[in-house]
Amino acid sequence: MFEAVELGRQESKATFKTKERQIRGELLKIQRQLREAGRPVVIIVAGVEGGGKGELMNRLNKWLDTRGLQTHAFWDDTDEERERPGHWRFWRCLPPRGEIAMMFGAWYHDPITRRVLDQISEAELDQEMLRINQLEQMLIGDGVLIVKIWLHLSRGVQPKRLKKRLKAPKPAPIRRREKKLAARYDVFVDVAERVIRLTDTMESQWHVIEADDKRYRDLTAGQVLLSVLQAALQEHRRGDRRAVIHHLAAPVGTDNDASVLDRLDLSLALDPDEYRKQLSFYQRRLNELAWSAYDQKHSLVAVLEGWDAAGKGGTIRRLTAAVDARLYRVISIGAPTDEELAHHYLWRFWRHLPRAGYMTIYDRSWYGRVLVERVEELAEPFEWMRAYREINNFEEQLTEHGVMVAKFWIHISQDEQLARFRARESIAWKQYKISDEDWRNRGKWDTYVQAVNNVIEHTSTANAPWTLIAGNDKKYARIQVLKTLCERLEASVGSGTMEV
Amino acid sequence: MFEAVELGRQESKATFKTKERQIRGELLKIQRQLREAGRPVVIIVAGVEGGGKGELMNRLNKWLDTRGLQTHAFWDDTDEERERPGHWRFWRCLPPRGEIAMMFGAWYHDPITRRVLDQISEAELDQEMLRINQLEQMLIGDGVLIVKIWLHLSRGVQPKRLKKRLKAPKPAPIRRREKKLAARYDVFVDVAERVIRLTDTMESQWHVIEADDKRYRDLTAGQVLLSVLQAALQEHRRGDRRAVIHHLAAPVGTDNDASVLDRLDLSLALDPDEYRKQLSFYQRRLNELAWSAYDQKHSLVAVLEGWDAAGKGGTIRRLTAAVDARLYRVISIGAPTDEELAHHYLWRFWRHLPRAGYMTIYDRSWYGRVLVERVEELAEPFEWMRAYREINNFEEQLTEHGVMVAKFWIHISQDEQLARFRARESIAWKQYKISDEDWRNRGKWDTYVQAVNNVIEHTSTANAPWTLIAGNDKKYARIQVLKTLCERLEASVGSGTMEV
Known part of the structure; x- marks a missing residue:
């Protein structure tokens, strides 16, 4: 989930100056409009330790009109607060109609912290998330706009930031807790992922922002805020009080939009001898592992996605050549059947889930919804x-x-x-593989890149991670897929060693 | 929650015949319209053992057009099902667009059963409810209409029903489980209440139906189904695909509408001597208990609601006369202030929550939202x-x-x-207590009764139950309130005994 915001995006001082002026003007304008419309706004800024929640809050305080704007931190609970139900402290800080409340961590801080420090179980965390969803749903039903911003720092950057911060004056207990949380970066990120996933609801969306560069962070946060508020105001003007406001802020782009795909080294290749050697090794290994998985009743779902002509089909053939035909099914996802169209789009994938011990390989998948259907505006x-x-x-x-x-x-x-398309056209028996549509899709390359980036951002989770494969060399790509599958299966069936 | 559907409502054979014909016609009509609109419908019938889920399903099958209607039971999971994620079995049964699927218990049966048999913890139950909410939200987002019916049997009726049922042919393991569940009626009802509460969402509402009388049960279920589907169809025709469909089925009434209030014996009274004796006893006792609660840091929130001139004020004065003034606050809820109006309606109540060890007495409360605001159409x-x-x-x-x-x-x-209103008008120093509004409210008596009934139905929970007080005799009513408070406090601070 966080890989897609570990791209090292930056903003120069000069661009920042220009953009800041613009955003600030727009924010003040929308703040005024929301005040007139009588809509209260809750801005939640949360994130990893050292992400700069305080700095961002200060910046927003500078950008916005401070009349009708309150900032709330929830450091340690007071006697007064401890003696009442947990949410009492938040109710105290809710903004009246037309005003804005910015909250550090809000109702997220405490459950995350307690889960990271292992003071509550996962089920208890989920229980709290159910309650948070209820709270937010209730507020939204009452007309409150909730904007949730998560600041993410990549692993390497955090210690540097924290070192600086520890010099800043701050109460000792807070400092101790921050240190403890920072020491558990990996756990923290896992918990955060779960929390974001469970509370990223139809009514109130999370916006994860890369916080390594302060200027990029603040500008992006400003743009997110702006676009959410603008969308909400538009809804408001349509005037259907019964419609739940969807904060339909489309992913915010900046000029220097980097992509996770850029980080792949496309020059990676394998020479034919090495390829043959590794192919035979991993195929044999995969076959063994498939049988172990069968014995232990572990199932596997593999999803192959990629550009047209990226080599998905060839890769799948190398997989299936390895595994006993009784153990797998390949499901190629093309246009849905009538029956499939008559159901939820996930129905066609649920249908084909493997039984215990078997594997299903999806050649394209449910990600069509957020790739082709998005880009082609079918959804x-x-x-x-x-x-x-x-x-x-x-x-x-x-x-x-x-x-x-x-x-x-x-x-x-x-x-x-392009080279592969041309080759397909010139080889008679490959001509069926290329159509006008492929050429059309090509025209939308950048839109696809953005869509892929959002896919990684939202759906690469600890338990179901994406693996990005450098595919310019088909041989290299095939081995990478085989190897990754072997590794994952190995971790799952927990047997044998693997050496080339 | 279930008190309001333990009223022994019945329907005569003759009325049933007439109404059945009408409902059936309407159901067939709406089924056709929904088919044309391409909207799929999921009808979930759940409830206590012996409630007659099967009988109701059979009846609905008879009423509806069986083309495009499937019934699904989830008795024991098959191998096929066990080897896939829990929800796979439900995805198999989802109706295509324009068709109807009726499900016994659906995704609710298993978690409820497992919680009642203590196989999962409360947090795990809640976790499953979070998942159910996600599933339903997703289906609803895709256009599925979900109608959830809960059949309730009162404690006394269940054994009779089950005895009959156990004679019916059925697989032995099912029979054993049903017996086990029936033996835990009280636990079952508590778990059911929690489940209903957590999954009665904005998008998909529960409808709890009294199942003691079969004709009443089936007619009411038919009416619920009809009104939900009609509301949904109306929404559909408005055509805003982004608006979440709220199944705004207003509570369904029948001709023989009984009310929980009817069950109170209003002739109950206390003679003055007995009253004085008990008053002094309970006031002294309440004072002791208030201090114990203070010592143990237990707080109390008391809510007094009732008809105009029911004697709330007089009762509260008897309470406060007993308790040290430092320990309580009385909050009288009148028209909200400007500041209160600028917040969510619950905000004004959160403000006044007592600290640990103190009590807050609300003279009228948040229930105004579902009583006066509902009846006067302010909400x-x-x-x-x-x-x-x-x-x-x-x-x-x-x-x-x-x-x-x-x-x-x-x-x-x-x-x-009426007698009390007249008395107020005739006594000079009580005239301020009666206004035109009181007379107006009186005209809406029946609407209020319906509203009170729905309040009990939806908000009388195991942890925060309603106590209904027969108030024609003021003395009797005051003692009942004092006594109930003493008993509740006693259970909470767990000290002393209580004898008159």
Whole structure:
């Protein structure tokens, strides 16, 4: 989930100056409009220790009109607060109509902290998330706009930040707790992922922002805030009080939009000898592991996604060549059947889930909803936006049942794709593989890149991670997929060693 | 929650015949319309053992057009099902667009059973409810209409029903489980209450139906189904795909509408001597208990509701006369202040929550939302309907924090109210207590009765139950309130004995 916001995006001082002026003007304008409309706003800023929640709050305080704007931190609970139900402290701080309340961590801080420090169980965390959803649903029903911002720092950057911060004056107990949380970065990130996933609801969405560069962080947060508030105001003007306001802020882009795909080294390749050697090794290994998985009743769901002509089909053939045909099924996802169209889009995938001990390989998958259907505008924004959540819930049910979920995106460069398209056209028996549609899709390359990035951002979870494969060299790509599958299966069936 | 559907309502054979013909015609019509609109429907029938889920399903099967109608039971999971994630079995049964699926218990049966048999913890139950909410939200987002019916049997009726049923042919393991569940009636009802409360969401509401009389049960279920589907169809025709469909089925009434209030014996009274004796006893006792509660840091929230002139004020004065003035606050709820109006309606009640060890007595309360605001049409139906849920969540937070919640409805007859109004008009120093509004409210007596009934139905929970007080005799009523408070406090601070 967080890989997609570990791209090292930055903003120069000069751009920042220009953009800041613009955002600030727009924010003041929308603040005034919301005040007139009598809509209260709750801005929640949460995130990893050292992410700069305080700095961002200060910046927003500077940008916005401080009349009708309150900032609330929930450091230690007072006697007064401890003696009342947990949410009492938040009710004290709720903004009246037309005003804005900014909250550090709000109702998220405490459950996350307690889970990270192992003071509550996962079920208890989930229970608290159910309660948070109820609270937010109630507020939203009453007309409150909730904007939730999560600041993420990559692992390497955190210690540097914290070192600086520990010099700042702060109460000793707070400092101790912050240190403890920072020491558990990995656990913290896992818990955060779960919390975000469970509370990223139809009515109130999370916005995860890369916080390594302060200027990028603040500008992006400002843009998120702006676009959510603008969308909400538009809804408000339509005037259907019964319609739940969907904070349909489309993912916010910046000029220097980097992508997770850029981080792949497309020059990676294997020479034919090495390829043959590794192929035979991993195929043999995969076959063994498939039988072990069968014995132990572990199932596998593999998802192959990637550009047209990225080599998904060839890769799948190398997989299936390895595994006993009784143990797997390949499901190629094309246009849905009539029957499939008459159901929820996930229905066609639930149908084919493997029994215990078997594997299903999906050649394209449910991610079509947030890739092709999004880009081709076959699904409405509110449909594909909520699909991230639906997909996460779906995959969580698989992994909690013990099904291993392996997802691959095979990436190739635009040039490589062109070369492969041309080759297909010139080889008679490959001509069926290329159509006008492929050429059309190619025209939307950048939109697809954005969509892939959002997919990684929202759906790469600890239990069902995405593996990005450098695919310009087909041989290299195939081995990577085989190897990853072997590793995942190995971890699951927990047997044998693996050496080339 | 279930008291309000333990009224012994019945339907005669003749009325049943007439109404059945009508409902059936309407159901067939709406089924056709929904088919044309391409909206799938899921009807979930759940409830206590012996409630007649099967009989109702059979009846619905008879009423509806069986083309495009499937019935699904989830008795024992098959191998096929066990080897896949828990929800797989339900996905198999989801109806395609335009068709109807009726499900026995659906996704509710298994978690409820497992919790009743103590196989999962409360947190795990809640976790499953979170997942159910996600599932239903996803289906509803996709256009599925979900109608959830809960059949309730009162404690006394169940054994009779089960005896009959155990003679019916059925697999032995099922029979054993049903017996086990029936033996735990009280636990079952508590778990059911929690499940209903947590999954009675904005998008998909529960309808609890009294199942003691089969004709009443089936007619009411038919009417519920009809009104939910009609409301949904109306929404559908408005055509805003983004609006979440609220199943705004107003509570369904029947001709023989009984009320929980009818069960009170209004002739109950105390003679003056006995009253004085008991008053002095309970006041002394309440004073002791208030101090014990203070010592042990137990808080109390008492809610006094009732008809105009029911004697709330006089009762409260008898309470406060007993307790040290430092320990309580009385909050009289009149028209909200400007500041209160600028917040969620619950905000004004959160403000006054007592600290640990103290008590707050609310003279009228948050129930105004679902009583006066509903009847006077100051709140829109979708607002007061969701308020039951909001109030339950609010009170759950109180009780989970250890705050005791005691709620009283003081009931008087219409004649008694008239007599009291007249008396007020004739006594100079009481004239301020009677206004035109009181006379107006009186005209809406029946509507209020319906509203009170729905309040009990939705908000009388195991932890925050309603106590209905027969109030025609003021003395009797005051003693009942004092006594109930003493008993509740006693259970909470767990000290001393109580004898008159």
